Amino acid sequence: MTFAEQIRGREKLVGYWVTLDAPPATERIARLGYDYVVLDAQHGLIGYQGLVTGLLAIDAGSALSDREAAGLVRVEANNPTPIGRALDAGATGVIVPLIDTAEDVAAAVRAAKYPPLGVRSFGPLRASLRIDAEPAKANAATVVLAMIETxxxxxxxxxxxxxxxxxxxxxxxxxxxxxxxxxxxxxPEVDGPFEEALELIARTAADAGIACGIHTFDGENAQRRLAQGYTFATVSSDLSHLEAIAAAHLDTARS
Known part of the structure; x- marks a missing residue:
């Protein structure tokens, strides 16, 4: 089953977030068994060449695991150029930030899909090997996720x-x-409204029959959100974990 089929089937999936342009580290993360790995092109420290090598690293790491990790990209903006380039580089899907309206979503979908479903320019380069060169098959295999954050x-x-x-x-x-x-x-002052918003989002997505994911800061919270009705959850990020583990070892050594 493809990642797109898993997402559309609302299967429970767990992913990881990458902010550093460090392909060997990304490769190691991808072999751990996560269902997907996201490269952050909006707030992460990753340029376009970093996206290409990061997606290559995800594929290489997945080859060493019994569970294939899909490579996703959180694009920098809802614009055909970064969306198309991320997909051309071999991303299985895009996470599009700052979505306010249905019109915003429609624009993101058009940017991610080849005609007649959209306006994506044909030039898949690496994606022709990783996803598919045939537009109809690429459309079927490409995932579009809209961020709810405003x-x-x-x-x-x-x-x-x-x-x-x-x-x-x-x-x-x-x-x-x-x-x-x-x-x-x-x-903590907005804990109540925040939880109400999360419940509303998960319930609305379920009623519409589409997947609903969330970024979390540790495995415990990812587990909690999956139990709450979210269908996929991302755990923390490479830079956060690197800092936390380094600090923990330092505290242990000095104590």
Missing amino acids: PLGLKNVAEICATPGLDGLYVGPSDLSLALGARYPGD
């Missing part, structure tokens, strides 16, 4: 879910909490 995105979530061609939602918890009035991500 006040308008939350308000319009039902209309967003109903947009043809959208495969799922993806919650950005930091920006969503700020949208709800938090002073900083994780502000």
Whole structure:
């Protein structure tokens, strides 16, 4: 079963987030058994060449695992150029940030799909080897996920879910909490409204029959969100884990 089929079938999936342009590290992460690995081209420290080598590393790591990890890209903007380039580089799908309306989603879908479903320019380069060179097959294998992280995105979530061609939602918890009035991500003063928003998003996606994912900061919270009704969850990021483990070893050594 392809990753697109798993997403559209609302299977429970667990992924990982990569912010560093460090292909050997990404390769090691991809062999661990995650269902997908996301390369962050919006806030991560990854340029276009880094996306290409990062996607190559995900494929190489997956070859050493009994579970293939799909390579996804969180693109820098809802624009045909970064969406098309990420897919041309071999991404199985794109996570599109700052979605406010159904019209925003429709634009993202058009950018990710070849005609007649969209306006993606044909020139898949590496994607012709990794996904498929035939436009209809590439369209079927390509996943589009819309980030819900703004006040308008939350308000319009039902209309967003109903947009043809959208495969799922993806919650950005930091920006969503700020949208709800938090002073900083994780502000306990908005815990109540934040949880209500997460429940609304998951329920709305389920009613629409599409996948719903979320970024989490550890495995325990990923497990909690999957139990809550989210169909896929991403665990933390490489840079966060590197810092946390380094600090823990330092504390142990000095104690």
